[in-house]
Amino acid sequence: MDRRDFSKCGLMLGAGVLSGSQKGAAAAGGRSGRTGNYYEEPPKKLPVRQFDVVVAGAGTGGVVAALAAARQGAKTILIERKGYPGGTVTEGGTALHSFYNLWKAFPGVKKRQVVRGIPQQIIDRLLKVGACSGHAEMSKGYDYDSVCTAIDTEMYKLVTFEMLHEAGVYVCVNTLLAGAIVDGTRIKGVITESRSGREAIYAKSFVDCTAYGDLAAFAGASYNEPNDYSVCNSIGVGNVDLEKLHEFLESHDAVSQYCEGIRSGEEGKIVRIQGRSSRLPDGFRQGMSDIGMSMVTTTVHDNYMMFVKLNLKLLVSPTSRDEVARGELELRRRQAKAIGLFREYVPGCEKAFIARTSPMLNIRRGRQIICDYDISHEDVIEGRHFDDDVFAYGFHDSAPKLQVKGGGTYGIPYRALLPAGVENLFVAGMMITSDRRAHMSTRNTVSCMGQGQATGTAAALCSRKKCGSRDLKYADLRRTLKKDDVYFEG
Ligand SMILES: Cc1cc2nc3c(=O)[nH]c(=O)nc-3n(C[C@H](O)[C@H](O)[C@H](O)COP(=O)(O)OP(=O)(O)OC[C@H]3O[C@@H](n4cnc5c(N)ncnc54)[C@H](O)[C@@H]3O)c2cc1C
Structure with missing residues (x-):
């Protein structure tokens, strides 16, 4: 359906409610039925x-x-x-970017909370139930984001x-x-x-x-x-050891982002980490590239990566039902492959599993x-x-x-x-x-x-x-x- 058909469909639905003559038609059994490749719906009250x-x-x-x-x-x-x-x-995604200005990348710029109001009230409520890392400061990769709110x-x-x-x-x-x-x-x-x-x-x-x-x-x-973007169905991955993941990335000199905050109720724990894929073992790097996987994750719980992203470029816009159906299947295949990669290459992830998927691609x-x-x-x-x-x-x-x-x-x-x-x-x-x-x-x-x-x-x-x-x-x-x-x- 093109843009005009889509709007017309909405307008027709509206007219169906408003139009007196159509109400009459509904009461009389209506003018509906199939003509060639089209079916005309009966008006409805x-x-x-x-x-x-x-x-x-x-x-x-x-x-x-x-x-x-x-x-x-x-x-x-x-x-x-x-x-x-x-x-x-x-x-x-990964985390909530960004309640603050990007102060660390600019010498002499002060840390300032820019977004407040209701968004901050949601964070306050999440913190009360142990469901947020807080506005944790990045200690590596802060030229990208100064704060990670997981x-x-x-x-x-x-x-x-x-x-x-x-x-x-x-x-x-x-x-x-x-x-x-x-x-x-x-x-x-x-x-x-x-x-x-x-x-x-x-x-x-x-x-x-x-x-x-x-x-x-x-x-x-x-x-x-x-x-102009890829679509994605990111997964939550359970049964992982985040400290071992960190060691693995460190051993390849591949840590590009690092942040500590509140995790499972304890301060000073890893809540965000990103690996630079170019430094990872060949098989892992190639596998990641084949499935559009990015090596960044956040979390607020032990043994859990809240987001691992699998991306896919659709041939046409995500308003196309059939193209999206193809994408949904392909992304679920990629999710399974991602788990296979973690199990094979990353110490502490040998028994990792998919703990959450999105009900539909994002x-x-x-x-x-x-x-x-x-x-x-x-x-x-x-x-x-x-x-x-x-x-x-x-x-x-x-x-x-x-x-x-x-x-x-x-x-x-x-x-x-x-x-x-x-x-x-x-x-x-x-x-x-x-x-x-x-x-x-x-x-x-x-x-x-x-x-x-x-x-x-x-x-x-x-x-x-x-x-x-x-x-x-x-x-x-x-x-x-x-x-x-x-x-x-x-
Ligand atoms: C893979 C991915 C990673 C990302 N990573 C980050 C990140 O790390 N940090 C960051 O800040 N941003 C990130 N983003 C961007 C950001 O998450 C989104 O741009 C933002 O959340 C969009 O918000 P929204 O309110 O526009 O839409 P949404 O949050 O998607 O809300 C739309 C809502 O409308 C509902 N809806 C849609 N159509 C209908 C309908 N016809 N009838 C009833 N309900 C309907 C949907 O179910 C949904 O709940 C990421 C996005 C993606 C896809």
């Missing part, structure tokens, strides 16, 4: 629910967006296709679920967002599918945090599908939604700030080659979160920023969380003031974000 704010996708950005909206007093619903909140932060992926799901519950968010897990009800440039509602049936959810403001930009696409927003980019402003590579590395900043961020995934000037921060402008041509929709997460070099910063977990707090807050304010996203007074948004501990400094 759906139950309607009314909210102030709809957040689509309970992942990295969506959890924070829903918390922010509900805490502003908005009646908020969060729609998530999986059975838990968390998203890619619990299934994709999390227990399973506890993250529970802790954020509890926080959403406490904030009064109506959390619909196991529920697919399947369409949008659109009136001109305004979204009136969304269509959901679950085992309780199809429903129409009406609201005043909408936030798309689906990573793929499903809601924006259903609403008719313009987008690109660059397919993407680094799906649709890139066209917004009022597109953050450029220069904006990021020059550390630019804007008149409508909604928070400051300071990390680049391509460090040490690319870093924010002088160890400072750049601003994420409000306009970068507004899909062009839709008046009451916000987007947050990996779906913004077209330039891949800039995206290597804006797509990071903690940036997605910051975007979540900004969009959730803005959506709630718009709903309260009964205005569109572009009519919201920036001063009101900034005051509210500052009150909620969001950091703006350059």
Whole structure:
């Protein structure tokens, strides 16, 4: 299905709910059936629910967006296709980059906590239940990241679920967002599918945090599908001795990143380690390359590597069901091969096993939604700030080659979160920023969380003031974000 068909499908779903003539057709048995290679679905009457704010996708950005909206007093619903909140932060990567500026790589630059607010509150809650390394300082590889914030992926799901519950968010897990009800440039509602049936959810403001930009696409927003990254299904590996892994890497002079923090309740333990593959034994290095495996891991538990990544480049965009199906099989083959490599080559990993996989492959980019402003590579590395900043961020995934000037921060402008041509929709997460070099910063977990707090807050304010996203007074948004501990400094 191409871009236009996809949006049309969403619009048609919407029209099915709204149109009086179609309701009549449904009652009369409807005009449906097969014509050639197409089947026309009969119109259907759906139950309607009314909210102030709809957040689509309970992942990295969506959890924070829903918390922010509900805490502003908005009646908020969060729609998530999986059975838990968390998203890619619990299934994709390594650690949460980066709550801090990259100070160590810049002599004389002070350590500064840049991302605060709700993202930091999640870390505080994780620390209370022994599910986070803390903001542990890197002692090797800090020109890449100064701090490693490693999390227990399973506890993250529970802790954020509890926080959403406490904030009064109506959390619909196991529920697919399947369409949008659109009136001109305004979204009136969304269509959901679950085992309780199809429903129409009406609201005043909408936030798309689906990573793929499903809601924006259903609403008719313009987008690109660059397919410019590998997809991945990372695994948790159990029954491993991290100290022996460290010795193994040291013996090959191959340790490129090293960090100690809280692990299984004890301070000063390895929580992040990376091996330089070029220095590893030939068979191991070749095996890693064949399966797209990266030799970096984090953990917060003894005998466990929280993330080992297996990457694969798809031939076409990850919105293609059939290409993704091919990828899912291939990645599971690669996971098994990865375990074989650890068992064969790494002392202390002889009885390693796969302890966790992601239920579906993870993407680094799906649709890139066209917004009022597109953050450029220069904006990021020059550390630019804007008149409508909604928070400051300071990390680049391509460090040490690319870093924010002088160890400072750049601003994420409000306009970068507004899909062009839709008046009451916000987007947050990996779906913004077209330039891949800039995206290597804006797509990071903690940036997605910051975007979540900004969009959730803005959506709630718009709903309260009964205005569109572009009519919201920036001063009101900034005051509210500052009150909620969001950091703006350059
Ligand atoms: C392999 C990998 C490694 C990475 N490593 C790091 C790292 O080490 N550090 C770092 O900071 N960043 C890393 N990243 C990047 C970062 O994790 C992601 O960019 C970020 O988590 C994306 O957040 P998001 O909110 O956009 O999407 P997600 O967290 O993916 O959330 C999207 C949510 O929407 C749900 N959803 C999607 N479609 C629908 C629908 N139609 N209906 C209902 N629900 C839906 C999904 O199930 C999901 O829960 C990595 C990414 C990958 C893939």
